[in-house]
Amino acid sequence: MNDAERTALTYRLERWRALSSGILETAGTTFLLLIAVRWFEAGAWSKALVAAGSSVGLLLTPLVVAWVARKRLRPSDAARRLLNAGAVSFLALAMVPRLPLFVAGSVLAMATFTAVVPLLTHMYQENYPAAERGRLFSRTVVIRILAAAGFAKLAGLFLAEDMARFRWLLVVFAGACLAAGELLRRCPTAPLHDDGGRHPLRAMRFVREDAVFRRTLIAWMLMGFANLMMLPLRVEYLAHERYGLQLSADRIALYTAVLPNLARVVMSPVWGWVFDRMNFFALRVTLNVGFLVGILAFFTTGSPTGLVVGSLVYGVSNAGGDVAWSLWVTKFAPPNRVADYMAVHTFFTGLRGVLAPLTAFLLAGRVSLPTLGYFAAALIAISCLVLLRELPRNRRHAPPPPMSGDPIR
Secondary structure (H helix, E strand, C coil): CCHHHHHHHHHHHHHHHHHHHHHHHHHHHHHHHHHHHHCCCCCHHHHHHHHCHHHHHHHCHHHHHHHHHHHCCCHHHHHHHHHHHHHHHHHHHHHCCCHHHHHHHHHHHHHHHHHCHHHHHHHHHHHCCCCCHHHHHHHHHHHHHHHHHHHHHHHHHHHHHCHHHHHHHHHHHHHHHHHHHHHHHCCCCCCCCCCCCCCCCHHHHHHHHCHHHHHHHHHHHHHHHHHHHHHHHHHHHHHCHHHCCCCCHHHHHHHHHHHHHHHHHHHHHHHHHHHCCCCHHHHHHHHHHHHHHHHHHHHHCCCHHHHHHHHHHHHHHHHHHHHHHHHHHHHCCCHHHHHHHHHHHHHHHHHHHHHHHHHHHHHHCCCCHHHHHHHHHHHHHHHHHHHHCCCCCCCCCCCCCCCCCCCCC
């Protein structure tokens, strides 16, 4: 199979997989937490764990990459195995609706969905030409967003009539995992490079040796912690009686999924085009400012207009974030180290993703949400300052010294 055929096959399968990914995305962003709040009346720790499920998967990505490399598995086939485990978890939740199992199963199911991310980035680097990578990726993102927005609206109406129907929703999520896994299995990928090292976290050395990579990770940690801290509080803010809104399930889905995803649909192709052409650090600062404005509008204005503006601005920024977060290491890492660089990036994303919801729900009982919003905005502003010094740079494939087993170039 030549390069053009690999690109065409991967792109075709990825467009179909985007439908399943859009459905699964709503599980992590809206419905699992909504079920925890409305059906189980879960406490702060349980809600925080459910919200952190996706981040647990990201935290495990260095181990996943090391396992896939050591076993010489095709990344696409390894991703299928993980998603099949997620399907089993969703089915278990549907069959035994008890809070402890719901929390544990939600974490496991969403962890399998995100643990495959470095494997997918490796696949994009391998199968998509560098000059078109952002454009091709953003087109599949549009499909995923439309699927997420449409499914969120329908599922919100479905649960608004009777919350007890959530068990059927979990069955749908299980089916989406199975479908996504089968489509990934058919994508052409070569086994990951194995340097023979035994330590599963050996890729962390790139943080020490690559200064630009390290500073970018620091800035991303500040922005990401702020964003991930406020993200689950959107559902809490709209659903809990403490804040005086207590919106219906379909209205919550409108503000947390439908409006942001509609904005993402419009802007994703634009950001894909921009990613292929714009200085990465200028792009990242622009997106960070958007997240800052979105948080302040949503949590500090106290009006329906603020909710709409905050949802839309968040969606616009998130559209660019989808592309930048998923592909930025392809501009930094040598081709045979893309999965390792991405595993480091996703590990730190998972770390902040676990800590941020815990921090958010524990602080939400002690300080007002507008105060938390201002704190998050300050963190994002600091992250922009860290990135400003990197604006003259736009590095592509400047590798650190080779590890044992790496080819000397």
